[in-house]
Amino acid sequence: MIDKTIYxxxxxxxxxxxxxxxxxxVIGAVMSNEPQLRKKAQQVSKKTKNIVENVNKMTPQEQKRELQKLGIKLEEKKETKKKKKLPPLPNIQEKVIMRFAPNPSGPLHIGHARAAILNHEYAKKYNGKLILRMEDTDPRRVDPKAYQMIQEDLKWLGIKWDQLIIQSDRIPTYYKHAKKILEKGGGYICTCKPTEFKKLKDQSKSCPCRNLPTKENLKRWEQMQKMPEGKAVLRIKTDLKHKNPAIRDWVALRIVDEPHPRxxxxxxxxxxxxxxxTIDDHLLGITHVLRGKDHITNTEKQEYLYKHLGWKPPTFIHYGRLHMDNIQLSTSKTREGIQKGTYKGWDDPRLGTIRAIKRRGIQAQAIREAMIEIGAKIADTTLTWKKIYGLNKNILEDMANRYFFVAEPQPFKxxxxxxxLKGTIKRPLHPDHPERGQRKxxxxxxxxxxxxxxxxxxxxxxxxxxNVKIKNNSLEYHSMSLEEARKHNAKIIHWVPMDENIPANVIMPNTKIVEGLLEPAAKSLKIDQIVQLERFGFARVDKTNKKTTFYYTHK
Known part of the structure; x- marks a missing residue:
């Protein structure tokens, strides 16, 4: 009687x-709700320790099922934690137009996701507009496949854009404004050798080209298309005494003798x-530019161009750097690794690309929640995998059906x-969703x-x-009941039948492959389905043939 009550x-x-x-x-609950046992407080206290230890050895699903057997159903408290919202944007005077402007040198990674998600969220918040702009004006840094990969990554993240702009389609527009800058005296065509110009710039001195008449600059501009690479550049006039030499008369257009993929x-x-x-942000009506603080110098450069052209600049907002440990985010290094065979592709689980994250079973909503929580604050921040896994687990717990997967299987009779006692064991596909059916x-x-x-x-x-006992490296029947198992502090383990099972493997985040066997009910699994392999972790189904292949998500 006492044992059952404490249990x-x-x-x-x-x-x-x-x-x-x-x-x-537990002792407090027994004493409070069972007054007849208060006289036996010492006995209750002694028994509670062992009973609690045994209950804690059970999985949460088993604990719920045991409660149901006792006719008790607890009302689960819904999370009341408010989701974080982004702070308001400054200077809201007209329709908000944001932009996400990646370079199509490869697919997106989790760092890009921050800019994409924040710009999208603000556009939604103000019922505004989001422009996706491919910044592809350096032919040497363009991957032809990236245009499509970027759009696929954004769609997976749940990002919808209102307009797609590809800068290589707009070269005549840039030429038009380059000529206008020369006519206004805000720029000049410089034919100085880079080393000579740097010496003068570092001394805050102008080069001979800076004071050429407008007519000569326009003539040089027409000749640039026929000049060899490196012979001439168009520079924007700034302050030659600016404390940052990088801002002094920066290069606006240059000759690149490389065919463009488009x-x-x-x-x-x-x-x-x-x-x-600068030209695009003005002509497209961008109201707010939201980007990393590594662009602060670029912002200052662009402000000179706005001034020369008599344009009002947008509101610039800079956020801090996002740090992630033990993850490759460099597109160029990733490409090099793929070419050398270090990585198997853009979706290699060791990478931080959106494609790799997706393949592992991380949900887009978890990434969105993480980025909104981080927000656009100026301070640097660190995003851990633990944080992402926690957000993702909240989503998967309800979504993922449960199955047995035995890693490194050992056969026993x-x-x-x-x-x-032989027959068919029935377990729910999900302990909280009996309507989904059972596994046999x-x-x-x-x-x-x-x-x-x-x-x-x-x-x-x-x-x-x-319950079985281990004897001379074999298993021998011990008893039937769960209560008996608790008395002996038995370890509760999963298993699969020897005569009916499915070969499977799980690719871990470090690319190590864990071989094992699945229970027969897993034959109905479909590609992209996320499941919980009991006592192993969440995983995404990647292939289903004679052998089922999973990509490991997390615990």
Whole structure:
């Protein structure tokens, strides 16, 4: 009587606290709700410790099922934690127009996701407009496949854009404004050798080209298309005494003798990022430019161009750097690694690309929530995988059906198993969603269990089946009930039948492959489905043929 009562309150406490019952809390609940046992407080206290330990060895799903057997159903408290919202934008005077402007040198990574998500969220917040702009005016840094990959990555992140702009389609527009700058005296065509110009610039002195008449600059501009690479550049006039030499008379257009993947050899003079960005931001009506603080120098450069052209600049907002440990985010290094065979592709699980994250089963909503929580603050911040996994787990817990996967399987035939205990074990696909149906697992005593489960154990509880004892590296029937397993502190383990199972492997984040076997109900799994492999972790189905291949997500 006392044991059953304590067991009930231990289960209730465990379910309320993510699978871990607390001894003092259980004793308190018994004393508070069962006044007849207050006289036996010492006895209750002694028994509670062992009962709590046994309950805590159970999985959360088993704890819930045990409560249901006792006719108790707890109302789960819904999370009342408010989702973080972005702070308001400054200077809202007209329709908000934001832009996300990647360079199509490869697919997006998690660092790009921050800019994309924040710009998208602000556009939605103000019922505004989001422009996707491909900044491809350096032919040497363009991957033709990246245009499509970037759009696929954004769609997966749930980002919808209102307009797609590709800068290489707009070269005539940049030429028009380059000529206008020369006519206004805000720029000049410089034919000085780079080393000579740098010497003068570092001394805050002008080069001979800076004071050429407008007519000569326009003549040189017309000749630039025929000049060899490196012969001439168009510079924007700034302050030659500026404290940052990088801002002094920066390069706006230069000759690049390289065919462009989209336009071929049609153009040879290309705008730099700072020139093209300024022209586009104005002509497209961008109201707010939201980007990393590594662009602060670029912002200052662009402000000179706005002034020369008599344009009002947008509102610039800079956020801090995003740090992530032990992850490759460099597109150029990733490409090099793929070419050398270090990485298997853009979706290699060791990478921080959106494609790699998606393949592992991380949900787009988890990435969005992480980026919104970080926001656009100026201070640098660190994003950990632990944080992403926590957000992702909140999503997957309800979504993922459960299955047994036995890694490094060891075959056993249970000795002395009573015939009447053989049959079919039924387990819910999801403990909280009985409407999804059940998994049927044949049990005849011939099973596979994990090699690790044999360590430091004398008695094992096969989930929903029987208790067995380990004897001379074999398994022998011990008892049937879960209560008996608790008395012996039996380790509760999963298993798969020897006669019906599915070969499977799991590709881990470090690309290590874990071989194993699945329960037969897993034959219905579909590619891209996320499941929870009980006692192993969440995983995404990548292939389903004779062997099922998963990509490991996290615990």
């Amino acid at each position: 009930k309150y231990a289960l209730i406490n465990a379910v309320k606290h993510k699978g871990k019952a607390m001894e003092k809390a 336009t071929g050899k049609r153009y040879r003079v290309y705008p730099t990022m700072n020139f093209a960005v 249970i000795k002395n198993l009573p015939e009447h 697992i044949p049990f005849n005593g011939r099973i596979y269990i994990q090699k690790d489960d044999l360590k430091k154990a004398k008695i094992l509880r096969l989930v929903d089946a029987v």
